[in-house]
Amino acid sequence: MDKDPFYSYGSYLKQRYGIPAFRVGIDAGFSCPNRSGGRLSHGCSYCDAFGARAMYQRTEGALSDAVDDDLKADIAEQTEKAVRFLKKRYSAEVFLLYIQAFSGTHAEPDRLRAVYDYALSLQNYSEFIVSTRPDCIDRDRAELLASYKEKGLDVWVELGLQSAHNQTLKRINRGHSVEEFEEAYRLLQDYGIKTAVHLIFGLPGEGLKEVRETSGYVAGLNPQGVKFHNLHVPYNSKLYEDYKKGLIEVPDTGQYLEYVITAIEMMPGKTVVMRLTCDSREDERAAPKGFLKKTEFYNLLRSEMIKRKTFQGRLYDKSLI
Numbered sequence: 001m002d003k004d005p006f007y008s009y010g011s012y013l014k015q016r017y018g019i020p021a022f023r024v025g026i027d028a029g030f031s032c033p034n035r036s037g038g039r040l041s042h043g044c045s046y047c048d049a050f051g052a053r054a055m056y057q058r059t060e061g062a063l064s065d066a067v068d069d070d071l072k073a074d075i076a077e078q079t080e081k082a083v084r085f086l087k088k089r090y091s092a093e094v095f096l097l098y099i100q101a102f103s104g105t106h107a108e109p110d111r112l113r114a115v116y117d118y119a120l121s122l123q124n125y126s127e128f129i130v131s132t133r134p135d136c137i138d139r140d141r142a143e144l145l146a147s148y149k150e151k152g153l154d155v156w157v158e159l160g161l162q163s164a165h166n167q168t169l170k171r172i173n174r175g176h177s178v179e180e181f182e183e184a185y186r187l188l189q190d191y192g193i194k195t196a197v198h199l200i201f202g203l204p205g206e207g208l209k210e211v212r213e214t215s216g217y218v219a220g221l222n223p224q225g226v227k228f229h230n231l232h233v234p235y236n237s238k239l240y241e242d243y244k245k246g247l248i249e250v251p252d253t254g255q256y257l258e259y260v261i262t263a264i265e266m267m268p269g270k271t272v273v274m275r276l277t278c279d280s281r282e283d284e285r286a287a288p289k290g291f292l293k294k295t296e297f298y299n300l301l302r303s304e305m306i307k308r309k310t311f312q313g314r315l316y317d318k319s320l321i
């Protein structure tokens with residue numbers, strides 16, 4: 001069997017734990033400042049308002065610092081269901097808590113602590129992973145997240161950048177700049193928090209040139225992880241309006257494959273490639289249609305890179321760091 005041409009998340013977890021490890025994804029009831037909180041914004045143009053669970057009235061998480069009983073019951077139910085499924089299906093033994101919906105640090109630090117502590121108390125976890133936005137990270141939040149390392153947990157933050165071009169961030173209404181992203185990223189690194197950078201390839205107005213520039217910028221930060229997503233157009237999104245008018249193009253499998261190979265070639269060899277494609281239901285998105293499934297894309301990418309005799313880091317420019 002050929003050696004893997006890139007450092008996949010599966011390889012990383014296997015190296016670290018010796019056996020497969022599994023994420024327990026939890027919606028902890030946080031909202032997103034880009035969709036709520038006085039900005040009167042529809043959020044990122046590709047955001048599907050119903051893409052994440054919406055069991056709670058999302059009010060900035062600025063309720064009490066305590067975790068109310070309804071939220072506790074919901075988190076407990078989500079955990080129980082996920083762990084039961086993972087044990088039954090995969091005989092899972094190693095679990096990673098993943099606070100995934102909306103912005104996982106969008107609340108006052110005391111409330112965040114209460115929610116995190118409760119969620120972590122429900123299962124024996126090896127890692128604590130939080131997905132969030134740059135404008136939801138500051139010193140207090142970084143300090144709080146770092147405190148979980150002292151409890152023996154590996155702590156990761158998945159931080160959304162999407163593109164290293166401010167013009168694009170504006171166009172997709174991200175609500176933050178590249179500079180704000182970098183400030184949050186550096187703060188997390190200062191606190192020794194492993195950081196995975198979220199990127200979307202094929203955003204409006206972007207092609208291979210922009211993918212190269214974004215990848216070069218991210219590679220220069222030397223992150224512990226990256227997550228790549230292909231652009232999706234949910235029916236229930238602002239982007240769909242532009243798509244209907246023919247104003248945007250969405251990369252097909254072939255184009256996206258080129259983007260991902262380019263990005264992987266530019267990343268440092270030690271950066272874990274934690275994700276390759278976006279997940280959404282085919283019937284909930286206008287485009288892309290007929291895109292390969294996750295495993296199919298992984299297999300295609302792997303065989304294409306082997307065929308081209310290329311590998312992660314082949315074009316990594318150390319002078320960027």
Ligand code: SF4
Binds near residue numbers: 033044048102133
């Ligand atoms: S940051 Fe995420 S949840 Fe918030 S508007 Fe953008 S896509 Fe939606």
